[in-house]
Amino acid sequence: MLSLHRSSRVAYRRSFQSLHHVSRASRIAFSCSASRYGYEDTIQNLKIGKHTRVIFQGFTGKQATQNAKQSIEWGTKIVGGVRPGKSGEHLGLPVLPTVRVAMEQLKPDATGIYVAAHQAAGAIEEAIEAEIPLIVAVAEHVPLHDILRIHSMLNTQSKSRLVGANAPGIISAIGRCRIGFQPLPTFSPGHVGVVAKSGTLSYETVASLTRAGLGQSLCIGMGGDVIAGTNFVDALKVFEHDEDTEGIILVGEVGGRAEEEAAEWIRDYRGRTAQPKPIAAVVGGRCARPGAVMGHAGAWAAPGEASAETKHRILEDAGVTMVDHPEKFGGVMKELLAKSGRNVQKIEKSAANQRRGYHTQRRMPSAGFPYRSTTSIASLGTQRRGLFLSATQAADMLSEHGIKISPSTESAVDSHLLSITIDRQSRSPCILASPTTAPSQNHRRAKRFPFDYRQGPSQSTLQDALAHLQLDAAPPVAKATAMKLMQTLWSIYKEKEALTLTVHLAVDTESDSLRISNPSFHFDDAAFRSNNRQAELHALRDLSREDPTEVEAERDGIVYVKLPTASPGSGAASGGDGKGGGGAEVEYESYNIGTLVNGAGLAMNTVDALATHNGLASNFLDTGGKATSETVKRSFELVLRDERVKVVFVNIFGGLTLCDMIAEGVLKAFKELEIKVPVVVRLRGTNEEEGQRIIADSGLPLYAYDGFEEAAKKVVELAREAEMAERGKSDV
Incomplete structure (x- = not known):
């Protein structure tokens, strides 16, 4: 989107910290000097209201146009927008060629960025350069390393606040x-x-x-x-x-x-x-x-x-x-x-x-x-997942940098955990170090050492991480290897656009050397899918190691995660700690409930809430932002492919997804698929009355509810009945 202004953005990035342009005192009453103020001072920019003047970047696009019409009707004070290199009028409002020109002429307090993921980072940078007080980015799958670079800029200024992305x-x-x-x-x-x-x-x-x-x-x-x-x-x-x-x-x-x-x-x-x-x-x-x-x-x-x-x-x-x-x-x-x-x-x-x-x-x-x-945000991207390399592939990558992987022979007590990952608090990469690899102690003993994305870890940062690993007193050869390893991991991290690179370390007391084992490498697939970067790396993805249903769902823009089988009382619904939703020991009265939900957060919460009712879901499924009646039917196919499923729970809150469309998808699934298990449908939100009417008038053997509690109880009841009937047959 912003290729016409690439040279100005590059120059801006190089001299960002030396900018001393002062915005209107009536809107931001603090200096831009990074030595006195910082990103923390922009929190006040979140206080939007009827006074807030808003522009849109990508203003003339279909998504922005539809959104702007609704927002203006609702009362939002949209004063214009930007289309790179173009001037004119749209929706009766001015269209300007750059964000800087829009800032000068329209004096906005905020900008909404309505562009696709591969254009979003450039649009955010241009808004930072123009010192827009509030920047709102809605696109999914903006590459992580683009966001890291953006935050390294935001952390040096005190004018612009970002909400988002995703x-x-x-x-x-x-x-x-x-x-x-x-x-x-x-x-x-x-x-x-x-x-x-x-x-x-x-x-x-x-x-x-x-x-x-x-x-x-x-x-x-x-x-x-x-x-x-x-x-x-x-x-x-x-x-x-x-x-x-x-x-x-x-x-x-x-x-x-x-x-x-x-x-x-x-x-x-x-x-x-x-x-x-x-x-x-x-x-x-x-x-x-x-x-x-x-x-x-x-x-x-x-x-x-x-x-x-x-x-x-x-x-x-x-x-x-x-x-x-x-x-x-x-x-x-x-x-x-x-x-x-x-x-x-x-x-x-x-x-x-x-x-x-x-x-x-x-x-x-x-x-x-x-x-x-x-x-709709469908055109802004569909749900994706990261790329995980096998231990062998990760070892090969380290070998190319002169790092040898050894078999893991140490106990968790004797080994150390080292990772290059994200410190979400400082919004930067960090070295994560723990003197133990025991999962039960990592949360308590692990420490993060954040550093600037553009500069990389300093020598003092490396030394501090080494000390927390309790390797600062290790033999010289082991210490030197650990320092080289941290620098190598950072090099791979930035070059290959990784999310998390983790290894285990242990000192070999016989040779005084450092043993490196259990490499676990996780990379950002948004860089590849949104921007076509790292194609060679992502060609390493081995689909044969992944669940075929999860892979198939991904191709349809659906996120499907198969959850582990569990026996009543095993506690597997909470990750194997023997605790259900309330943190107490539970006996699962029924399990193997197939779930079909719109929205990742709601899908997670559905699985959790079922557990509080002593029901165990067999899957997580998010239909994604572009759900259609065909998507719903396809989701049913994926859920029912799991032979463990005794009942299907369709839990929909219609925000952008429409309840009547979901209802039509449920009917389509019943018409075209051989559904032999009970189906409970809970519809709330946009067009809920129409969706509920479609379900009620269908004549199909469906259980329809608008409240979650009632629906969840019914789901668990049906799953229990199916389980008992199946056990009765096996006993006979």
Whole structure:
């Protein structure tokens, strides 16, 4: 998109830290000097509202045009947009050739970037160069190393704040300002702030608050990428001082440390505040398959990171009220607001007055969600997964750099873990070091040593990591090998655009040398799929080592993850720790429930919530952002291919995905497939009434619900009955 301005961007990147251009003092009252201010000072730019002037990059494209029409009708102050190298008019608003010109002439407070993943990084860079205060990037699958480079720029300035990428955006329900692709009918003005990793789970959360009469103040989509431009703590700092926000909700998931960092902040906040705002949360992925990427690019736990179950407990210990499903947030938040001494009736009345005041000005769809959104992110990319090399392939790659891999003969106590990975907190690469490889101790003993992406690890960083590995007193040969290894791993990491490179280390006491073993290499496939980089590396992908159903699903833009078989009471639903959704020992009354869900976060949460009802899912399935009736039928084929499945649970919250379209897909599946197991369908959200009517009038043997609790109980009941019937036949 921005090739016409490549030379200016290159020059900008080289001299970024020396920029001293000062934006309008009325909008940003702080200096650009990196020595005095930094990225932290841009948090205030998240406070959008009716005053916010918005431009779109990629303004004349189909997706941006549809989105802009809806947002303008809703009340968002869109003042124009950018189309590289072109000037003119679109939707009655000015179109300008560069973001810098748009900044000078339109004086925007924010920009929404509506371009494909391979163009997104360039568009973000141009917005940083123009010093746009708030940059919202919605595209999925922006290459990780492009984002790392962007954050190394953002960390040196104090003008621009990024939301995203791979995020639904940010929306002020009170200020009627939407920068993103959130389904507008789900939102209502009110007094609860929401920050979420998952788009679909955030829509479920918002809908619950709307039904409860509480509404929302500000909703921030943190997004599901490995690195988020804005995280939980950033949002919490905004909500703390926002007069419109009376309660706060966090929607987290497996992967990263954002939830742990939020817990630390909340513990401090509750200790220093006389009447803290109540906070509730959910963490998805508590039943995630270890090592799998659960739909979102960032939904996987790197070495040394806590499980979703552990993060759930950490938040709970910090005083956060945890729920197992976002449908419960409305009722839970009402109770918390009352217990905190706040006037719930006054909050509800205020929210109702704001809704009435708004609807007298603009005609919007009713609370029943009879609304067909024309906004789609399908063209911005489909769900993907990372590339994992086999141990042999990883060993060969290290051998090319003079690093020899040895057989693993040491115990976890005697070996050390070394990784080049991502420090999501500092938004940079890091060396992760642990003096043990025991999984039970890694979270506690692992330490991250972040460094600037453009400069690489310094000598002092390498020495600090070596000391934490407890190798600083090792024999000289072993120490030298460890230092060379860290530098080699970083070289491979940057050259090949990796996500995580991990090895085990141990000192050979007989030869005083360093033994290197168990290489585990994980690479970013977005670089290849979005930008066609690293083709030679990705040609190494060995599909024969992967589950054929998962590979087939990927080709159709569906994310399917097969979950392990488990016997009742085994605890496999929570990763083998013997604990279910509430962290207690459970006996699974039924299992092998096939799931079909739209949205990665909702798919994770569905599997988790079923476990709290003593049901065990046999798969994770996210239909993806481009779901159609054909996609739904195809998803049924994939789920039913697993002979373990005793019942299928279709759990849909229609945000951008339409409930009536899902219903038509279910009917299509029944018409064209031989479905012999019971099917439970739960439809909520956009066009829910029409979708429910289609199911009700179909005459098919379906169980239809709009509430999750009722649907989940029915699913478990049917699975139990099928299991008992099957056991009865085997006994005969």
